[in-house]
Amino acid sequence: xxxxxxHSVQLKINRLKSLPAxxxxxxxxxxxxxxxxxxxxxxxxxxxxxxxxxxxLLGLANSAYFGQARQINDLRTAIVQVLGLQLxxxxxxxxxxxxxxxxxxxxxxxxxxxxMHSLLTAVAAQKLVAxxxxxxVNSSTVYTAGLLLHLGVLVIAYLFPQELGPLLANEQRDxxxxxxxxxxxxxLSHYQVAYMLLNKWQLPDVYQMILRRFxxxxxxxxxxxxxxILRASQRMCCxxxxxxxxxxxxxxxxxxxxxxxxxxxxxxxxxxxxxxxAIQKLADAMxxx
Amino acid sequence: MMQSVKKGDIRKWAGAGVQDLIVDLVNALSAVKSxxxxxxEIADEKTLIRQALAGLLRNQDMERCSFFVADHEGTLxxxxxxxxxxxxxxxxxxxxxxMQFRLGExxxxxxxxxxxxxxxxxxxxxxxxxxVADQAHMPGSIVCAPVCTLHNVLIGVLxxxxxxxxxxxxxxxxxxxxxxxxxGQLITNRRLFQQMEMEIASRTAELERLVNETRxxxxxxxxLSMHDQLTGLHNRRYFxxxxxxxxxxxxxxxQPFCLLVMDIxxxxxxxxxxxHGFGDQVLxxxxxxxxxxxxxxxILVRFGGEEFIILFTNTSCENGRVLAERIRxxxxxxxxxxxxxxxxxxxxxxxxxxxxxxxxxxxxxxxxAIIHRADSALYAAKAKGRDRVExxxxxxxxxxxxxxxxxxx
Numbered sequence: 027x028x029x030x031x032x033h034s035v036q037l038k039i040n041r042l043k044s045l046p047a048x049x050x051x052x053x054x055x056x057x058x059x060x061x062x063x064x065x066x067x068x069x070x071x072x073x074x075x076x077x078x079x080x081x082x083l084l085g086l087a088n089s090a091y092f093g094q095a096r097q098i099n100d101l102r103t104a105i106v107q108v109l110g111l112q113l114x115x116x117x118x119x120x121x122x123x124x125x126x127x128x129x130x131x132x133x134x135x136x137x138x139x140x141x142m143h144s145l146l147t148a149v150a151a152q153k154l155v156a157x158x159x160x161x162x163v164n165s166s167t168v169y170t171a172g173l174l175l176h177l178g179v180l181v182i183a184y185l186f187p188q189e190l191g192p193l194l195a196n197e198q199r200d201x202x203x204x205x206x207x208x209x210x211x212x213x214l215s216h217y218q219v220a221y222m223l224l225n226k227w228q229l230p231d232v233y234q235m236i237l238r239r240f241x242x243x244x245x246x247x248x249x250x251x252x253x254x255i256l257r258a259s260q261r262m263c264c265x266x267x268x269x270x271x272x273x274x275x276x277x278x279x280x281x282x283x284x285x286x287x288x289x290x291x292x293x294x295x296x297x298x299x300x301x302x303x304a305i306q307k308l309a310d311a312m313x314x315x
Numbered sequence: 316m317m318q319s320v321k322k323g324d325i326r327k328w329a330g331a332g333v334q335d336l337i338v339d340l341v342n343a344l345s346a347v348k349s350x351x352x353x354x355x356e357i358a359d360e361k362t363l364i365r366q367a368l369a370g371l372l373r374n375q376d377m378e379r380c381s382f383f384v385a386d387h388e389g390t391l392x393x394x395x396x397x398x399x400x401x402x403x404x405x406x407x408x409x410x411x412x413x414m415q416f417r418l419g420e421x422x423x424x425x426x427x428x429x430x431x432x433x434x435x436x437x438x439x440x441x442x443x444x445x446x447v448a449d450q451a452h453m454p455g456s457i458v459c460a461p462v463c464t465l466h467n468v469l470i471g472v473l474x475x476x477x478x479x480x481x482x483x484x485x486x487x488x489x490x491x492x493x494x495x496x497x498x499g500q501l502i503t504n505r506r507l508f509q510q511m512e513m514e515i516a517s518r519t520a521e522l523e524r525l526v527n528e529t530r531x532x533x534x535x536x537x538x539l540s541m542h543d544q545l546t547g548l549h550n551r552r553y554f555x556x557x558x559x560x561x562x563x564x565x566x567x568x569x570q571p572f573c574l575l576v577m578d579i580x581x582x583x584x585x586x587x588x589x590x591h592g593f594g595d596q597v598l599x600x601x602x603x604x605x606x607x608x609x610x611x612x613x614i615l616v617r618f619g620g621e622e623f624i625i626l627f628t629n630t631s632c633e634n635g636r637v638l639a640e641r642i643r644x645x646x647x648x649x650x651x652x653x654x655x656x657x658x659x660x661x662x663x664x665x666x667x668x669x670x671x672x673x674x675x676x677x678x679x680x681x682x683x684a685i686i687h688r689a690d691s692a693l694y695a696a697k698a699k700g701r702d703r704v705e706x707x708x709x710x711x712x713x714x715x716x717x718x719x720x721x722x723x724x
Binding site: 032033036037040041043044082086089090091092093113116117119120121124125228 | 332333334335337338339341342344345346348349352370373374376377378399400477478479
């Protein structure tokens, strides 16, 4: 690992106060924030459309200042029990209106693609957990972890737009191979970059652990299950975005690699195919495209 | 009730950077809160300072921080340092020895001597950093905040740095000012706490020493009060203290015992003839002889002057008499050479046998009455020519082996 580069990445992450809310979510977030009658559930649901906001709000809720006895893992609890609606509104409006990616500097970064990857991975992970009644993995935790899985790409696009741009120029590049390219360029994968940020922002240990160990080859113990679920979710997501309907062999391969029942993978993938249309429509309705 | 955000309000947010202010505020408060949560009871000051530095780095965007402690000679020595790439428990290994500054020397020494925060915005252009040997690790900007006690006594200097020049903002400076103040109070409290602990430990040790000394003296004087210093035997006080137990056992379990009252014959004459020093030697030798005749459960005391008492527990009258005769014989065999003469002494012994089924047992005699009876037997022994054993007759005259009759006093 290139230590000077890592150090410089660490320094930049150290100064990072917030990440941009993506255009796909911004309009919807502003609408919800301005609605005096919006329910907490609805607000949390809308805010969850922005991985950067989720990370920032969860990090603040877990900061020493708020002194929570236990870690706050989900957004709704963060809003209701810790931050309060007023602070969330102020912070969210500020981020949505003021923090943007310089698209001229990072031409290859497609916010729509990033958003689809994040959301589909989160939804897939949640559905895989629902398929296994015996699992100890928490559904909302794995959803949030899925949402945060590619946060490193957003961080790099925001902090190192010129380094990331050329890597994204290749249209054949998907988020699986992108990680290797980023690693070659920065000496760190985008998972490690995301871990640095989550660590700095003091997100709950479970999210830090997932990002820190996501590329580990020998996973054991309690850490293994959520990571296997997220790896499978990520692969399904990439498959869905690239190919739509997948060959059974591909799904069987995902099931085998992630120690998840093939039936669960097949069933969740079929649901994702339907969901993809809905998410696509949602993005179009928001005027993102 | 949540108020709605008007479009005008939204425009006000744009460009205001309010989100950064919120984050900065929460981070600053988190840093201070983490500092406030450090216990002043930590034994090691370096550990406490390291925790304080870690809290600062965790909640702020500085890159490196260190702490220099001031000593009484005006030297500031680097005790610990941390950077964002350090592991939380990483320990800096000093290549040679820790960095030091004198008061007034360099930016750190200047912060210490003036008691004011120093900020070098661009170390690359500051002549004070021109001679820094390790240019590769030279900071771009550095803040040195003096850390003092409440009475403005210098504790040390907190340094925070960043590779980038002009990095630190007013916000950082204000936070570091507060942080240094709270850290100063924390270190002061830890030192006071340690002093108090040492004071308590010292006083506790002193109290323990005094308690032990008191106990030793108490034991010593209790011992003195129970012992006869000349012969080393127990004394009358001890006898009365211990004899109750023997009496209780006699009454409860029906165990017989024998009480011997012994008196060295013509001892006053020995003192008069050979002097008190010689008399003392006689008493010591007789006492040593008596010691060889008693068991641990028996009671042997010097009752006063040349008078000794032995209480043989769980001993029949017959055995008591045998023992008394043996003692008398052994004392009679003793000799003290004085010039051409060999001085000898004899012992008169009064024996009282406490038997479970005797008439005395029914009377529930106390110890004074028992001693009085043994004394009567001794009186009888003296009256019958000394150097003999007389047993107090507790049985009716017609069936008693023990036939000593008490002389009218």
